[in-house]
Amino acid sequence: MATIYEVSKLVGVSVATVSRVINGSTRVSDKTRQKVLSAMQTLDYRPNPIAQSLATNRSDCVGVLVPEVHGPVFGAMLSGIEAELRAAGKFTLFATGHNVETKEREAIRFLLNRNCDALIMHVEALADAFIHQQAHNGPPLMIMNRVVSGLEDRCISLDNEYGGYIATSMLLEMGHRRIAYISGPLAWGDASARLDGHRRALSEHGCKLDERLVIESNFHEVGGSEAMAELLRRDIPFSAVVSANDEMAAGAMDTLRAHGVSIPDEVSLVGFDNAPLGRYLYPKLSTINYPITEMGRMAANWVLERVYGNGGTSIQHVFKPSLVIRASAGPSPN
Amino acid sequence: MATIYEVSKLVGVSVATVSRVINGSTRVSDKTRQKVLSAMQTLDYRPNPIAQSLATNRSDCVGVLVPEVHGPVFGAMLSGIEAELRAAGKFTLFATGHNVETKEREAIRFLLNRNCDALIMHVEALADAFIHQQAHNGPPLMIMNRVVSGLEDRCISLDNEYGGYIATSMLLEMGHRRIAYISGPLAWGDASARLDGHRRALSEHGCKLDERLVIESNFHEVGGSEAMAELLRRDIPFSAVVSANDEMAAGAMDTLRAHGVSIPDEVSLVGFDNAPLGRYLYPKLSTINYPITEMGRMAANWVLERVYGNGGTSIQHVFKPSLVIRASAGPSPN
DNA sequence: TAGTATGATGTAACCGCTTTCATATGGTTT
DNA sequence: AAACCATATGAAAGCGGTTACATCATACTA
Numbered sequence: 001m002a003t004i005y006e007v008s009k010l011v012g013v014s015v016a017t018v019s020r021v022i023n024g025s026t027r028v029s030d031k032t033r034q035k036v037l038s039a040m041q042t043l044d045y046r047p048n049p050i051a052q053s054l055a056t057n058r059s060d061c062v063g064v065l066v067p068e069v070h071g072p073v074f075g076a077m078l079s080g081i082e083a084e085l086r087a088a089g090k091f092t093l094f095a096t097g098h099n100v101e102t103k104e105r106e107a108i109r110f111l112l113n114r115n116c117d118a119l120i121m122h123v124e125a126l127a128d129a130f131i132h133q134q135a136h137n138g139p140p141l142m143i144m145n146r147v148v149s150g151l152e153d154r155c156i157s158l159d160n161e162y163g164g165y166i167a168t169s170m171l172l173e174m175g176h177r178r179i180a181y182i183s184g185p186l187a188w189g190d191a192s193a194r195l196d197g198h199r200r201a202l203s204e205h206g207c208k209l210d211e212r213l214v215i216e217s218n219f220h221e222v223g224g225s226e227a228m229a230e231l232l233r234r235d236i237p238f239s240a241v242v243s244a245n246d247e248m249a250a251g252a253m254d255t256l257r258a259h260g261v262s263i264p265d266e267v268s269l270v271g272f273d274n275a276p277l278g279r280y281l282y283p284k285l286s287t288i289n290y291p292i293t294e295m296g297r298m299a300a301n302w303v304l305e306r307v308y309g310n311g312g313t314s315i316q317h318v319f320k321p322s323l324v325i326r327a328s329a330g331p332s333p334n
Numbered sequence: 335m336a337t338i339y340e341v342s343k344l345v346g347v348s349v350a351t352v353s354r355v356i357n358g359s360t361r362v363s364d365k366t367r368q369k370v371l372s373a374m375q376t377l378d379y380r381p382n383p384i385a386q387s388l389a390t391n392r393s394d395c396v397g398v399l400v401p402e403v404h405g406p407v408f409g410a411m412l413s414g415i416e417a418e419l420r421a422a423g424k425f426t427l428f429a430t431g432h433n434v435e436t437k438e439r440e441a442i443r444f445l446l447n448r449n450c451d452a453l454i455m456h457v458e459a460l461a462d463a464f465i466h467q468q469a470h471n472g473p474p475l476m477i478m479n480r481v482v483s484g485l486e487d488r489c490i491s492l493d494n495e496y497g498g499y500i501a502t503s504m505l506l507e508m509g510h511r512r513i514a515y516i517s518g519p520l521a522w523g524d525a526s527a528r529l530d531g532h533r534r535a536l537s538e539h540g541c542k543l544d545e546r547l548v549i550e551s552n553f554h555e556v557g558g559s560e561a562m563a564e565l566l567r568r569d570i571p572f573s574a575v576v577s578a579n580d581e582m583a584a585g586a587m588d589t590l591r592a593h594g595v596s597i598p599d600e601v602s603l604v605g606f607d608n609a610p611l612g613r614y615l616y617p618k619l620s621t622i623n624y625p626i627t628e629m630g631r632m633a634a635n636w637v638l639e640r641v642y643g644n645g646g647t648s649i650q651h652v653f654k655p656s657l658v659i660r661a662s663a664g665p666s667p668n
Numbered sequence: 669t670a671g672t673a674t675g676a677t678g679t680a681a682c683c684g685c686t687t688t689c690a691t692a693t694g695g696t697t698t
Numbered sequence: 699a700a701a702c703c704a705t706a707t708g709a710a711a712g713c714g715g716t717t718a719c720a721t722c723a724t725a726c727t728a
Contacts, residue, residue: 013708016708019686020686022686027705047684047685048388050393052685053685055684071409083430091444093426095426096413277611282591348678349715363675363676381714382715383715385716386715388714389714389715
């Protein structure tokens with residue numbers, strides 16, 4: 001690989017001048033610039049990014065920390081982030097944290113080790129205090145799907161409460177009155193916000209919440225399945241169920257079918273996230289759209305603007321979910 | 335951030351000695367090593383990886399090029415790669431190529447720009463010739479899901495022919511004799527190999543292939559749906575269908591249901607890939623397992639061994655698919 | 669006891685680029 | 699014509715490490 005020295009030698013100028021051409025400085029005469037450019041072409045010269053990084057103390061790398069690489073939500077988020085960053089010539093470095101505190105910590109260390117210019121992270125296990133500290137010491141931070149108080153301008157999140165609200169509202173408007181709810185772990189902010197939305201919808205429609213119809217589960221398919229089994233066991237009538245994510249809805253659907261309950265004729269079902277799997281279920285799952293790809297893009301744009309001074313996309317911190325109406329929810333049978 | 339100079343100053347040795355400690359060279363006395371280590375601790379010193387890269391001409395980054403970041407197959411592959419590389423302290427840099435030649439080329443350039451020590455790529459659009467050239471000039475290459483002749487030792491792939499073979503064999507053993515086949519684009523190696531396996535199974539069981547029951551589609555859900563519609567339109571009897579991937583099987587299932595065909599009572603259905611979606615379909619999809627995560631791990635291990643000299647995992651180039659038996663396939667009704 | 673391995677450490681060049689500061693050149697202004 | 703300015707370019711000092719080579723004790727050999 002040719003170096004800047006060879007280019008400068010070929011043209012007969014100093015490396016400083018070549019560097020100026022590379023970096024688009026105006027302080028180079030047109031004639032020289034042309035000669036340098038053509039020499040770069042001739043030698044198939046490309047600046048060594050490592051050397052540039054060392055000299056400028058920038059790496060052009062953005063670290064992305066997610067619980068998992070795969071799965072509908074994180075995959076889509078990564079997709080959005082990668083697309084934006086690459087379009088701007090920046091590199092995406094990723095690591096997984098598996099929602100385990102030690103692993104998340106270690107992943108951050110790992111990414112910082114690489115001198116990332118910024119970090120975009122989706123962490124569940126780390127305490128707010130740690131995030132604050134990180135935000136104040138390290139490189140700029142963008143936090144996904146979580147609102148850390150005092151760092152609101154660094155967070156991009158979904159209005160989960162509103163999502164829970166519209167899910168339940170839709171069912172109420174279809175005439176349902178007894179609506180069960182399968183929640184995620186209430187220790188997690190998104191899960192509890194979604195449930196809050198459910199509560200608000202009920203109360204705004206003058207419907208009182210029967211606590212026995214709320215089950216806290218774990219966001220997994222099996223959990224949803226078990227939660228539904230428990231609901232049926234309790235033998236309290238309900239004509240609709242909201243599940244705080246699509247995976248649990250899939251499990252719930254399985255259990256309902258196993259019990260011979262027809263969807264949506266006897267029981268309506270609404271999920272949350274608009275994961276691809278919802279389209280494969282039978283009947284296809286009504287759900288709440290979670291614009292995670294755009295949220296990823298937005299995070300990337302924030303970084304591009306804030307760290308690299310590219311463009312001026314105005315940044316949106318809170319995204320609104322929306323209804324996705326499919327076959328699994330219908331009018332109340334009563 | 336502390337530098338190696340500050341460490342050397344604090345201990346009162348030269349930077350060379352500190353560097354030796356960092357790199358685990360034996361040529362340092364125990365006493366000195368201890369002093370250096372504790373000074374590093376005191377200063378919270380971590381070597382600057384950029385500077386190390388510049389000096390050693392290694393980046394500790396492995397570039398990964400996939401068509402898409404999300405989706406069941408690539409997500410799972412990335413997962414395997416990232417896990418292995420990170421365990422070894424290497425960084426994963428990724429880029430997407432969208433199966434478009436210009437984009438794949440550009441992505442490679444992008445990754446090489448970053449001085450990746452190795453490349454793991456899943457490319458569809460690039461010609462063998464280009465890959466050969468890349469393999470001979472650039473850093474070590476690992477090619478996923480494709481066998482490039484002359485570079486077999488750089489490829490990790492699935493025995494697609496065998497997968498097609500066992501899918502159809504299973505149906506034959508269940509008594510099916512008229513088996514339709516929905517294929518992926520036959521220009522792609524994996525799609526045509528899968529169909530070859532189907533052919534072999536039929537002929538080994540003394541069953542002759544009715545070409546009218548083979549439809550070339552596009553690996554997408556809608557394509558599968560349309561292919562099935564076409565099969566039904568042709569009105570040639572069949573009691574089972576093999577789909578060359580799960581997505582098309584999902585589409586096919588939809589169409590069958592829309593036509594009131596019961597699965598598996600009237601028609602058995604088998605997919606390919608063992609994507610998560612298969613578990614969500616109703617009835618749950620029988621399919622062929624594609625051990626993509628392990629293949630990703632294997633690729634990463636190859637890189638670790640070949641490029642970084644870590645460990646000696648013996649490398650497996652061709653993986654065998656296996657049956658996943660679920661509800662969508664049953665005995666022939668005849 | 670002089671001669672010689674051997675192991676620990678230091679010196680300094682180098683990796684490829686950026687950037688500050690100094691210098692040269694030619695054109696304006698007065 | 700002297701004084702001044704703007705502009706293009708070069709020289710050289712970093713950035714933070716690695717490593718070939720030199721040096722210096724120390725211990726061992728004969």
